[in-house]
Amino acid sequence: MSERAAPFYCPYCGDEDLRPGLQGPGTWECAACNRGFRLAFLGLLARGLTGGADR
Template sequence: MSERAAPFYCPYCGDEDLRPSEAGHGAWDCAACNRAFKLSFLGLLARGTASPKEAPSDD
């Protein structure tokens, strides 16, 4: 497993003073707004690689 990805800023206040939380994997504490949040990867979207719809012609 790779290293944990770190967020660059708090999703609530935008500050960068984040610390890994003791709550577990993916949990972070923001020292600026005193909030805790958790990040997790849900999976890949099943949309595929379909091309955009073509515009109808004016013929």
């Protein structure tokens, strides 16, 4: 994950006080709720951007 891909808020509490984690690339720490999480790009979906009724 590149340095440009940064979360804007914590997925657990919604706070914006985030810092890069020490556990490796893509890890983040929230100072508000004291949780750590990892962001990763999994890849492109096979169905692409066709959309559909399943959304």
